[in-house]
Amino acid sequence: MRHDIIIAGVGGQGILTIARVLSLAAMAKGLHVKQAEVHGMSQRGGAVYSHLRISDREIFSDLIPAGQADMILAIEPLEALRYVSMLREDGTVVASTNAEVNIPDYPAIERVLAHIADFGSHIAIDMEKLARAAGGVLSANIVALGAASLYLGFTIHELQAAVEQLFEAKGEKIVQTNIRALRFGRTAASAYREALERGVHAQHARGWIATLSPEHLAAEDLDFAELDVAVDESRLTGAEAHAFESLLRTAYDEDRRQLYEHEVYRLIELVGAITPPRHAFIAKSSTISEEVLNAYPGDKVVIKLVSTAVVHKSEAGAVQIVPKDLDRVRAEIERMIGRHAPKGPVAGVLVVEFVEHAHGLGSELFVGIRATREFGPVIAAGLGGVQTEYLASKMRPGVAVAKAVAWDIDAEGFLELFKSTAAYDILSGRVRGHDRVVSDGELLRCFRAFISIARQFCVDRGEEGPDINELEVNPFAFVNQHLVPLDGRGSLRPAAKPRPARPEDAAKHLLEPERIALVGVSAKPGSFGRVILGDIIESGFAANRITIIKPDEADFEGIRCVPTLGDLPDPVDLLVITVPAKATPEIIREANASGKVRSGIIISGGAGEAEGSEAIGEEIAAAILEGRTMANGGAAFLGPNCMGVRSRPGRYDTFFVPEDKLPMRRGGEPQPIALVSQSGAFIVSRLSSRTDLDPRFAISIGNQCDLTVSDMVRAVGLRDDISVVGVYLEGFIDLDGADMLNVVAELRGQGKSVVFYKAGRTESGRSAAAGHTAAVAGDYDICQTAMSLAGAFVAQDFREFGEALELAVHLTGRTVGEGRVFALTNAGMEAVAMADSGVRLDAPSQALHCELDTLLTTHGLRGLVSARNPLDLTPAAGEAAYDELVRAALDSDEVDAVIVSCVPLAPSLHSLAADLDHSSSFVQLAAKWRAHSDKAIVTVFDGGPEYDALRAGIRVAGLPVFRSADDAARLLHRWIEQMA
Amino acid sequence: MNAELLLGDEAVAWGAIDSGIGGAFSYAGTPATEILETIQIVAPHIWSKWSANEKVAYEEALGMSYAGKRALVSMKHVGLNVAADPFMSSALTGAVGGIVLAVGDDPGMHSSQNEQDSRVLAEFAKIPVFEPCNQQECYDMTRTAFAFSEQYGLPVMIRLVTRLAHSRSQVHLRPDEDRNRSRTRLPLPDPNDWALVPVNARRRYRRLLGLQGDLIAESERSPYNQLTIRGRRGIICAGIAWNYVREALGPDPEDSLLRIGQYPLPVGLIRQIVDHCDEIIVVEDGYPVIEQHLTGMLGVPGKSIRGRLDGTLPADGELLPEIVARALGMAVDLPIHADAIVAGRPPQYCKGCPHANSMNALIDATSGYEQPLLFSDIGCYALGIMPPYRSVHSAVDMGASIGMAHGASRAGAFPVLCTIGDSTFAHSGMTPLLGAVLNDANITVLILDNSTTAMTGAQDSMASGEQLMELVRGLGVKHLQLIEPLPKNHEANVAAIKEAIAHEGLSVIVARRPCIQIKPRKLAAKLPQVEA
Structure with a gap:
């Protein structure tokens, strides 16, 4: 042996x-x-x-x-x-x-x-x-x-x-x-x-x-x-993750949060993503040896500064191309270090192989990942080089840079997304004067590596090790169809941590409570608590299921009082808190201790949003978190700084707006819409200006100290009586953006729509020192893109938000197919405006043309009108002509959606309030069209207040109404683009 | 089978313990460090504290011998240069209690600045050497060496090489009554024999010369010098080379073999094999000592003498089994090629090492100067020579940095700095610093006090903490600063070094933060403890 x-x-x-x-x-x-x-x-x-x-x-x-x-x-x-x-x-x-x-x-x-x-x-x-x-x-x-x-x-x-x-x-x-x-x-x-x-x-x-x-x-x-081995190719292998970790740890242990260029190369090389050019790090106290220099191919080398202080090297004069001569290289190393050392920390220089490659627009690629606070890991790729940010800011979203949340996309999906960018058009040789410089396979390999890294390292890793804040290569050049990195940067920073989950059903109870308790109701007229109590009662909530927490009184205006939450005879589904902010934490603790409160609304303001009140906000958060450690998970709270909740099914309303300022709608069936907003004012102004939208729920979420926007959207969105959720948001709490994407996708899967408006375009995070990835895939950009990818309609402004809600309700259960629109109008200017909107208006086929021609003849319009799309019927057309032509379009298999536009001033039309009952009025026709077809039908009646009744009638009949044809066409176009 | 699995170093230590030494003396140095450490751990009753340097260790051992007890002194090969003065003289004084010098040579320079062969120094001093080829012999020869030392009244050397010192195998120990020798002292010598004034020294030297014949006679009959006459090719091998030759030749060699384990060289045995053979291959790890003796300047007429001198074996570096096999004409088959993707992995500072922070501060403090000179010394901080620091420019011998800095400053260089560890400073940094003080040399001395001898595995340091500060002040240093090498102190430390450079004349900075590796040694924890 x-x-x-x-x-x-x-x-x-x-x-x-x-x-x-x-x-x-x-x-x-x-x-x-x-x-x-x-x-x-x-x-x-x-x-x-x-x-x-x-x-x-x-x-x-x-x-x-x-x-x-x-x-x-x-x-x-x-x-x-x-x-x-x-x-x-x-x-x-x-x-x-x-x-x-x-x-x-x-x-x-x-x-x-x-x-x-x-x-x-x-x-x-x-x-x-x-x-x-x-x-x-x-x-x-x-x-x-x-x-x-x-x-x-x-x-x-x-x-x-x-x-x-x-x-x-x-x-x-x-x-x-x-x-x-x-x-x-x-x-x-x-x-x-x-x-x-x-x-x-x-x-x-x-x-x-x-x-x-x-x-x-x-x-x-x-x-x-x-032994059934399924390997997830989108993840780093265990060995890769370990090697990566080992390298990150090295930088971290040096107390450094910036990664040097050569470390970025090492990281991506470790996972086999790319092969960097030959390079050597030369610490500032030393110089390059002849042997090392001789090993470089070619007759010149690039000398680059290695410093945490210089972000954009070429602008800072920190890149120099030098002939491959020992003395000259050494002199340049010394000169570069000498020039930069007085300005900030300099670690040394990198001597890099000179890579012969093409220059100019489209000859370079940028790929980066970063940990965003709201969405977690994000990947972005686009035209590289120094123009990256400029192009991203000047081109339409998604054209210069493709970006996505790395959790929600794989390399193949991201490549598809990337294919819609101008970058890909140029790189793949689709643009005149450009040859294909990189293969799809090479791009896929690169994206796969970056996405895997992002998923594993741009997230909170707790004790496991340092998190990557940002890692990017800009640019990659192309040599023989391969990606060659020419610069890279990275940084380490703790990523956002997920919060403990909220108790599952809490938000449901909040939406439709059986019993409500209020704390903070005072006898003082006009006080918040008192107004809210009145609103709840007037909304139809049974007084005998309301309890007020009020010591020393058994009864307040006929409502039962108990001294403390612990004294509640039955558990309550909802506790409305209107005490001053500083008293709120105690109430929360009491609620949790009593075990009798399922959810709460913290109306109290002054907790975190203004300077100086952060401490109270934190204390409220801490009090809520204490509840999470209890067996039942404690109560879940909306707010603080929540302006209120209006729940038509729950028959309550806590918006403290006087009745004469914002009349409550109590009768009639509300729309299947829920509004979830970070701004209370946004809700009340929407309720006031678009009374027709009449949402079933309106929820002001306040500071999202506990229940988040995604919690509330999920809770309302999953209800059978809701098909459209409108969301106004200024910011997600940590990682809630990622949850929101899941909710949106889930609702979308159920045929429901989410209309989303994100405020806050200008970000404080975009400092000059930030990397390319942060600049082109900042929180706002990524929010827009990711929400849209997940299936939300992202509205550009408040008006579009309202219009999109209306359209969304109409489109529930309807499809827009391939987005082929047929438009009818009685005004030439509208026809032109609709044609300009970008919406797809295919010319009618021979068959449809004939059919339209026949109908035009029937209605005496032949000669005046030619059978085109958009179809300009001229003011001579009456409602009957409209009716038959609209039906013909709806029945045609080459049309997916119809825009019916009509300037209602033509004498023959039954467009005034008094005529709406007439059998040929558009109001009557609208109901018939709606019943006739499940295609999208959008109407436009561009006229003054005389026609408000017409528009209202059409809405009641179930069709969306616009005030101008270009708005309608543009919105329909954008909807189709985003949602189809 | 009652065997312990021991390193060569540990076997020497056990040999000394079982020989009944009264004390062991050493300064840490790879590959000899574990000798004293083993004694410290397994025989705490034996005096075995680290000495300030090898010269001191040797003198302490010599004193113990004079006083009638056996003493072991151990060091690495270059340590013997430091101890050369007492070493050379001890051949003249001789020994009363047995005195054994165990030296760890480092062929291949695994952890050293040269690969000098201690057999040369033994011959220089004209004392006998035992050279073991395995761990058992490390033990046995140490036992024999003590007896031999007392028999001939001479210090005796045990020559180890790194490979043997740091390799383990089974060793059978023979604890016997020799252990009790530590309880009694031999009678004191005639002081005239030990007072090497010229008149005595001449007499003692003649005695040493007179003993040489007896020593050679001992070598001729030593069981460690074995001759087997077989074929016409002869192989002479020394120490560990024996193993490689046996490994290569297999169980039934056809060659004539002479194995050397005891010096001075057995002239008779060598003559026999040379007479019998036409071709002699000399295999020895280290210098070609035997080969040189054989060939002299002119060679042996009619005989082919081969080895390191003629290129049959490499002139430098450690012997390896495949190198020896190839030299003996055996085919060496390497079926698998080295993998080209393998990158080098040189030693580097431990994570959190204070020296790394000191190096960074040093780099930043001197980066503004055209050509700062930074002399370094022997210790972990010499890793500052390597990337990514490349911050120091020399590492020559223990304590060299301060003297070299002083010399360079007298040549007009500025700024001149040097780095020296606390233990190296105690070893041989104090005297050059004293010189720099008295002459107000315009240099900046950084004493990197990590309160241990880190490179060799964290042995106690003789001068650290406040004691070091007192020492430096006591030598007359006026411009003295204390810094703590931590990343958070970087800016302040850079400023302190800059300020020290700006100071005209001598400035000393002590950078104090303990080595992160300091922990109790557990080297031989599984070995049985020796009772007092």
Whole structure:
């Protein structure tokens, strides 16, 4: 028996312990042992190894002769490859997949692992993860030993005895952890070997091992029936994530939050996304050696400053192209450092290979990811170079830059999105004078890497390690259809943390409460509490289901009072809080302690939104969070600074607007609309100016201290009696944007619509120091794009918001198909305006043309009117002509939507209030058209107040009405573009 | 089978313990550090504190020998240069209690500034050497060496190389009555033998010369010098090279073999193999000491003597089994090629190391000058030579930095700085600093006080903390500042160094923050403790 093993790792990984355990086990069997170790200088983070020789005969050399080792056992994958020339031909490699990236030129980790997998006899497993499962990451070395034991002729019991012997002095816990580590390593290795024997690809086998639970690993026999390996290609492999983490940690531990250019290269190279040009970092106290310089291809090199202080290098004079001459390069290095050192921290320079590539618009690509507070990880890509921001600001959204929330898109999806940009048109050679410079496959590979990184590192990682704030390459140049990065930057910063989930049904109770309690009602006339109490009662909420929290009184204007929340006879679904802000935290605590409150509305203002009141806001948040730790999760609260909630189904209203200022609608069926708004004023002004919209719910969400906009949109949106949700928002709380996207997609899936308006275009976050990604995919931009991608209609202004709600209600249950619109009008100027709107107005086919022509003849319009789209009927057309032509359009299979526009001043029309009952008035026709077809029908009646009754009547008949044809056509166009 | 798994260093320590030493003396240095450490851990009753430097260690051992007890002194090869003065003289004084010098040579320079061969120095001093080839011999030879030392009244050297010092194997220990020697003292010598005034020294030197014949005779019959005459090709190997030769030749070698483990060289045995063979290959780790003796200047007529001198083996570097096999004409098959994607991984500062912060401060404080000179010394801070720092420009020998800085400043260089660790300062930095004080050298000395001897594994330092400050003040330094090398103090530290540079004349900055690696040594924790 003879085993010659090279044990390898990085200083500090405990390779000598492996050797000790094996030596003890060998000695117990009476075998000879020799074990050469490395001590001294190389222990410090450098490569370390030990030669272990075990034999039943005398061993001479302490070192294993090259080419004769039976095994390389490495706790680090690159270290395994370092010694392969020591191995005999059929030798075994047992290696951890956990890279220790403490050197500047660490290769792509999956490439390293692929080289290991080339060995017929090999094991490559995530030893750190297995050690963690066993009880401690420090036991990765014993995991390695367990894995190696498959090949070493020792029983698990012999090794276990040696482990016990070695760790005995450290206590039972450490002994047990290491015994588990030994077993886990052995089980994982045999599972890995089994998987490979079954023909599973090494990378997939690793992925599968990573899914094994400690129970699996502790089992004597694994059930290989479960060896169904599904690999998520959109995620980094475990090895890649580990290597990435290791590098980030290095920068983080240096107390640095900016990543240097070469570190960005290393990161993306580690995950195999790209191959950067040759580069070397030269620290500022040193210079480049002749040998290093000579290794560069070409006759010039680029010298770039490495400094956390300089963001845009070319503008700062921190990039210089220099002939590849040692003296000149050295002089330029010195000059550049000397020039910049007095202005800020300078780490050194990067000497980069000069890459010959095309210049000018469209010859460079930008790709970046960042952690946004509202949506989490975001990816953006577009035209690169110094013009990136300029183009992004000057071009229509989505044209210069494609951007998306990385959670919601995969590389293929993002490539599709990218294909709609001008960047892709140019890069793929679709623009005259441009050849294709990059393949789709190359772009896909790049996007996949960035998206995977974003998903795993642009998020809150808690104790796991530093989070990436931003990571970008701008620009990539193109050489032989490949992406070559020419500059990169990155930064680390804690990402937004998700908050504990709100109790699930709380918002439902809030929308339609059985019982309401109020706190803060005073006898003072006009006080908030008192106005609200009146509003609730007048809205029809039964007085006997209302309780007021008021000490010392049993009754307030006929409503029952109890002294405290604890005294409530029955639990309440809703507590309306109108006490001053500073008293609010106490009420919240009392509510949670009583266990009798399901939800609450905090009307109280002055809690966080104004300077100086942040402390109270924080205290309120803290009080609410305390409830989350209770068994029932505590109560959920809307607000503070909530202006109110109007719930028609719940028969209550807490908007404290006097009746004469905003009359309550109590009768009649409300529209299936819910308004959710961060601004109370936005709601009341909408309610006042668009009384026709009459929403079933209007919810002011206030500061979103607890219940968020996405909570409320979900709660109202999922109700059967709601088909359209309108949202006005100034900002999401942390990561609520991402939740909102899910809600929107869910509602969209149910055939419902979300109309969204985001205020706050100018962001404070856009400082000059921010990177390209933040500049082109800032919070506002990403919000617009992501909401639209998720399926919301993003309104540009308040008027469009109202119009879109109206359209959305009409379109519920209707389709816009391919967006082919047929437009009719009786005014030439409207025809022109609609044609200009961009909406798709296909010319009628021969068949439709004939049909229209026939109808025009019937109505005596032949000669006056030609059968075109838009169809200009002239003022001579009467309602009957309209009726037949509209029906013809609705019946045509080449039309998806119809715009019926009419200047109502023509004498023959029954357009005044008194004539609306006439059987041919548009009001009557509208109802018929609506019933006739499930295509979208939009009407326009451009006229003064005399025609308000006409418009109102048509709305009642169920069609949307616009005041001007261009608005209608534009909105329909935008709707189709966004929603189809 | 009662065997312990011991490093070569540990086996030497056990050999000394079982020989009944009264004390062990050393200054830490790779690869010899673990010798004293083992004694500290397993035999705490034996005096085994670190000495200020190797010269002091040697003198302390010599004093113990004079007083009649056995003493072990251990150091790395370049440490013996520091101790050369007492070492050379001790060959003349001789030993009363046995005195054994264990030296760790470092062929291949794993952790050293040269690969000098201590056998040369032993020959220079004309004392006997034992050179073990395995861990068992490390133990056995140490036992023998103490007896030999007392028998001949001479210090005896044990020569180790890194590979053996830092390799483990089973060792059978033989604790016996020798251990009790530590309880009694041998009679004191005649002071005239130890007072090396010329008249005595001449007499003692003649005695040493007179002993050489006896020593050679001992070598001729030593079990460690074994001759097997077989074929016409002869192989002479020393120490650890024996293993590589045996490994290469297999169980039934056809060659004649002479294995050398004890010096001075056994002339008779060597003559026998040379007479028998036409071709001699000399295999030795380190310098070609035996080969040089054989070939002299002109070679042996009619014989082919091969080894490091003729290129059969590389002239420098550590021997490896495959190198020896190739030299012996065996085919060395390397079926798997080195992988080209493997990148180098040089040693680097530990995360959070105070030296990294000191280096950064040093870089920023001197970046404004055209050509600052930064002399460094031996210790972890010498890693500042490597990327990404490349901040220091020399590392020569223990304590060199201050003297070199002074010398450079006298050549007109400015600014001149030097970095020296607390332990190195205690080792041999105080005397050059005293010189710099008295001559008001215009240099800035940074003493990097991490309160330990970090590079060799955190041994106690002789001068750190307040004691170091007192020492520096006591030497007469007036311009003295204390800084704490932490990232948050970077700006202040840069300013302090700049201010020290601006000061005309000598300035000293002590950068104090403990090494993050300091922890109790557990090297031999599993070994049985020796009772007092």
